[in-house]
Amino acid sequence: MLKKTFNPVLIFMVAALLMQGCIKDHCTQTYSYFVPVYKTTEEVRANIKSNAPREMERTGKLYIRxxxxxxxxxxxxxxxxDNAIPTAPKNVAFIDIPGNMDMAVKGNTLYADAYTDLVTLDITDPLNAKTTKIVENAFPFRQYYGTFYPDNSKVIVDWVKRDTTVNIDCGNGGFFGIDLNKSEAFMYNDVRSLAGYSDQSMFNSSSSKSVSPFGTGGSMARFAVAGYYLYSVTLNDLNVFEISRPQQPSFTNKINIGENIETIFPFQQKLFIGSATGMxxxxxxxxGNPVKESRFLHVQSCDPVIADEKHAYVTLRTGTTCNSVSNRLEILDIADINSPSLVKTYEMTNPHGLSKDGDILFICDGANGLKVYNAADxxxxKPITAIEGIETYDVIAMNNIALxxxxxxxxxxxxxxxxxIQLLSKIKVKQQ
Structure with a gap:
């Protein structure tokens, strides 16, 4: 059910000491906290469909079909x-899926996580997407930390910020806590998810114009569609769902991989799985029965990975829960799939997602923008260009267009x- 445990949200104070006054023994402090907005499971599921478009606010992972x-x-x-005209994309609809972080597409079917559940939608007409099946408890529970306890009989669909001023003891040296009931909590948003998306058609060595029966996902993916199977990585496991009947997926297998699994990328009957400690x-x-062939270890770091026929490309970065001390691109030789070896390392600023089309390699280098290289050797x-002034997260490059x-x-x-390289269009997020 959607109503179990929710959200990769770490609970702690988001507004520390904003105001403090002291008149004799009277001191006050103003702080902000967030209150969850609930709906019933029935209300949420009835609304998992195409609805009116919304402005973007906090964008995450990307898929193309x-x-x-x-x-x-x-x-x-x-x-x-609707990207039929890339110079004039149209935001045409929004599918309401509370708890969604990841997705994948095969043909006319879209798979998405909804907190702990796997939701399947018919997108034959994307403007009229509708739910065909929900697999309950497909993914590990998302947990809150600290003093917040959600109402497990309902689903969190939003958070509302509130400001308040309280009286405090002038001599306590500051206020760092508050008694919370079950509907109020401090909130810190963490974009790490417990399930994700991807697809196999993204990194063919040629720039073919043909459309794959699968969609195309970015390198930050935690879902992957290949053949008659949907694969999903959680923090420790690889989950396998059979999708021979695309709109009626069934869970078939779970394989323990290790710890801190992050991303998945399928290529030529292989799954390249990134973790905090290696690939x-x-x-x-x-x-239906994936078999481990090899592992390449690196220092503790977040680890998106892509691959082509000869090499795997891995970005490592700091500033995350992965506790990395490195910001770099590693290129691995995978000619011997059972024994990957490091070819070369390139220093980066804070690399995230990456994509490759032919010999052109794109790297999202965080606040340092989008970097483009000739990767023939x-x-x-060889640096081609760097697009600065944007903070980049993920990229998909195909058919001469980079999203x-x-x-x-x-x-x-x-x-x-x-x-x-020329800017074709941009859809900006809603200004807060």
Whole structure:
């Protein structure tokens, strides 16, 4: 059920000492906290469908299917964008899915997480998407920490910020806590999820114009569709769902991988799985029973990964719960799939998602923008350009168009001439 435990939200104070006055023995302090907005499970499920479009606020992961872009609104749902004309994309609908962080698409079917549940939607007509099945408790419970206890009989659909002023003891040296009931909590948002998305068609070595029967997902994905199976990584496990009947998925297998699993990328009957401590490679020749082939270890770090026929590309970064001390790109030789080896390391600023189309490599380098390289010789990457002034999170590059998720919206760039990359369009997030 959606009503179990929710949200990758860590609970603690988001507004420390904002105001403190002292008149004799009277001191006050103003702080902010967040109150959850609840709906019943029945109300939530009845509304998991295409609704009127919404402005973007906190964008997350990205998926492409045909002329449509599916863009996650963290913990709220999925924006549907008509991208038939890349210079003029249209935000046409929004699928309300509380607790959504990840997605995948196969044909006319979209898979998405809704807190602990797997939701399947028919998107034959994206403007009229509708739920066909919900697999309850498909993913580990999301947990709150601290003093907040959710109402487990309902679903959190939003958080409302409140400010308040309280009297405090002037001699206590500051106020760092408050008695909370079950409906009030301090909130800190963490974009790490317990399930995710991806797809196999993204990094073919050629720039084919053909449309895959699968959608295309970014490198930050935690879902992957390959053949008749949907794969999902959680913090410790690889979950397998059979989708031979796409709109009626069934859970078939769970494989313990290790700890702090983060991303998944499928390529040529392989799953490349990124973790905080390294990259795992699993064979999916027998789709329902993935088999570990090898592992490459690196220092503790968050680890998006992509691959082509010869190499795997891994970004490592600091400033996360992964406790990394490195910001770099690692390129691995995977000619011997059972023994990946490091080819070369390139220093970065704070790299996140990445994408590759032919010899052109795109890296989202956080606040340092989008970096573009000629990767024909992986031992000597040649910078082509750097697009600055945007804080980048993930990128999908295909058919000469790069879609880039940033802190302030969705950007599209034309790279038919890599030496003269041009901005095609941008959809900005709602100004707070």
């Amino acid at each position: 045909g002329n449509y872009i599916f863009l996650n609104e963290i913990d709220k749902g999925i924006h549907i964008i 795992y490679i699993y064979s999916i020749s027998n789709g 992986v031992r000597n990457l 880039v998720v940033t802190s302030d919206g969705l950007y599209q760039y034309l790279y038919a001439d890599p030496g003269n």
